Amino acid sequence: MTKAAEIDIVSVSKIYGSTTAVHSISLKIPSGSYCCFLGPSGCGKTSTLRMIAGHETISSGDIRLGNTVVTDLPPAKRGTAMMFQSYALFPHLDLIDNVAFSLKMKGVEKEERRAKALEMLRLMQMEPYANRRPAQLSGGQQQRVALARALITDPEALLLDEPLSALDPFLKIRMRAELKKLQKNLGITFVHVTHSQEEAMALADIIVIMSDGRIEQAASPREVFERPATAFVARFMGDHNVLTGRVISSAGGVLTLQVPEGQTFTVAGEGREAGSPIDIGIRTDRVRLCEPSEKTLGFNGVVSNVEYRGASVKITVMGAGSEDFTVIATDADYFEKPVAVGDAVSLSWGLEDAVLLGAMAA
Numbered sequence: 001m002t003k004a005a006e007i008d009i010v011s012v013s014k015i016y017g018s019t020t021a022v023h024s025i026s027l028k029i030p031s032g033s034y035c036c037f038l039g040p041s042g043c044g045k046t047s048t049l050r051m052i053a054g055h056e057t058i059s060s061g062d063i064r065l066g067n068t069v070v071t072d073l074p075p076a077k078r079g080t081a082m083m084f085q086s087y088a089l090f091p092h093l094d095l096i097d098n099v100a101f102s103l104k105m106k107g108v109e110k111e112e113r114r115a116k117a118l119e120m121l122r123l124m125q126m127e128p129y130a131n132r133r134p135a136q137l138s139g140g141q142q143q144r145v146a147l148a149r150a151l152i153t154d155p156e157a158l159l160l161d162e163p164l165s166a167l168d169p170f171l172k173i174r175m176r177a178e179l180k181k182l183q184k185n186l187g188i189t190f191v192h193v194t195h196s197q198e199e200a201m202a203l204a205d206i207i208v209i210m211s212d213g214r215i216e217q218a219a220s221p222r223e224v225f226e227r228p229a230t231a232f233v234a235r236f237m238g239d240h241n242v243l244t245g246r247v248i249s250s251a252g253g254v255l256t257l258q259v260p261e262g263q264t265f266t267v268a269g270e271g272r273e274a275g276s277p278i279d280i281g282i283r284t285d286r287v288r289l290c291e292p293s294e295k296t297l298g299f300n301g302v303v304s305n306v307e308y309r310g311a312s313v314k315i316t317v318m319g320a321g322s323e324d325f326t327v328i329a330t331d332a333d334y335f336e337k338p339v340a341v342g343d344a345v346s347l348s349w350g351l352e353d354a355v356l357l358g359a360m361a362a
């Protein structure tokens with residue numbers, strides 16, 4: 001079970017009546033990778049997954065799996081398998097019959113399908129429970145059975161719709177590690193839909209961030225974190241502050257911009273005309289608090305909130321047109337020079353800690 005397929009999504013749209021849920025998206029998911037679709041509710045993640053699976057028709061565009069165009073193929077003929085959020089196990093069947101179900105539908109002999117089901121249950125460490133029914137299992141165990149049932153067809157790609165959402169927080173983290181290990185061991189392509197930034201960062205080789213039926217960015221977790229492509233990504237991932245301003249000048253690969261309240265900033269970038277609007281993202285963990293008199297790359301503001309988090313402290317600052325500019329300080333840095341609500345502070349960061357957001361981001 002080592003075959004893996006590249007998934008090529010070419011100008012795919014999904015239209016339900018008058019709602020366009022997916023707007024002509026294109027994406028290549030490399031074979032054998034772990035891909036997470038991430039985005040707020042209603043952004044089109046599930047519709048995209050269901051179109052890959054064949055559970056939803058494609059309004060326009062094509063999907064290729066390996067060398068095969070699967071656009072018009074039924075789910076069972078695509079080489080994909082889907083694991084549903086609710087696991088969709090049959091309550092009246094034992095685990096062997098649950099797992100063997102799709103082989104039964106294909107007309108595989110009883111002995112052969114039961115042997116294969118047992119093998120899949122063994123892979124998921126569920127063989128000792130083979131004769132139980134789903135209701136006699138914990139949530140994590142049910143999930144393993146659902147995985148065994150999806151994997152029994154030897155898919156080239158496994159599609160997972162919010163697979164961890166039914167689990168409690170502790171189990172979620174454990175099953176997350178198991179999913180990743182399973183994907184690496186099997187070597188097949190996994191496509192996983194989630195609401196959780198943390199889950200996507202922990203699991204994915206490639207994160208696809210969607211908003212309003214479009215792909216905002218598709219990149220490795222590190223690239224998404226270090227170079228968010230758009231203001232939406234920077235805000236949604238939560239590790240960056242977004243400041244909006246206007247370009248004053250551009251010289252030598254450095255843009256100078258002005259934000260509301262008259263303060264100026266610089267950011268690496270070029271090709272923007274004076275006067276054009278601009279968004280920049282500044283990493284929350286790279287902003288330092290300093291004396292208001294220091295000459296800094298940053299701005300002056302007033303502390304509006306301080307939250308202690310143990311290893312770090314979250315400080316919220318108002319200024320430069322932002323009501324909630326976030327600074328994440330290590331506990332050591334913070335307690336060396338604590339600040340309180342109402343204090344005037346000066347914020348500073350390095351040129352490399354600010355990224356240009358939007359279509360012009362290099």
Ligand SMILES: Nc1ncnc2c1ncn2[C@@H]1O[C@H](COP(=O)(O)OP(=O)(O)OP(=O)(O)O)[C@@H](O)[C@H]1O
Nearest residue numbers: 016019021039040041042043044045046047048195
């Ligand atoms: N069967 C349908 N009929 C009409 N509209 C639909 C249908 N399914 C989804 N939509 C709409 O399409 C859009 C995208 O839905 P989709 O389920 O793909 O989003 P999602 O990102 O997976 O959301 P969630 O995280 O809440 O599951 C939404 O506006 C939704 O209301």
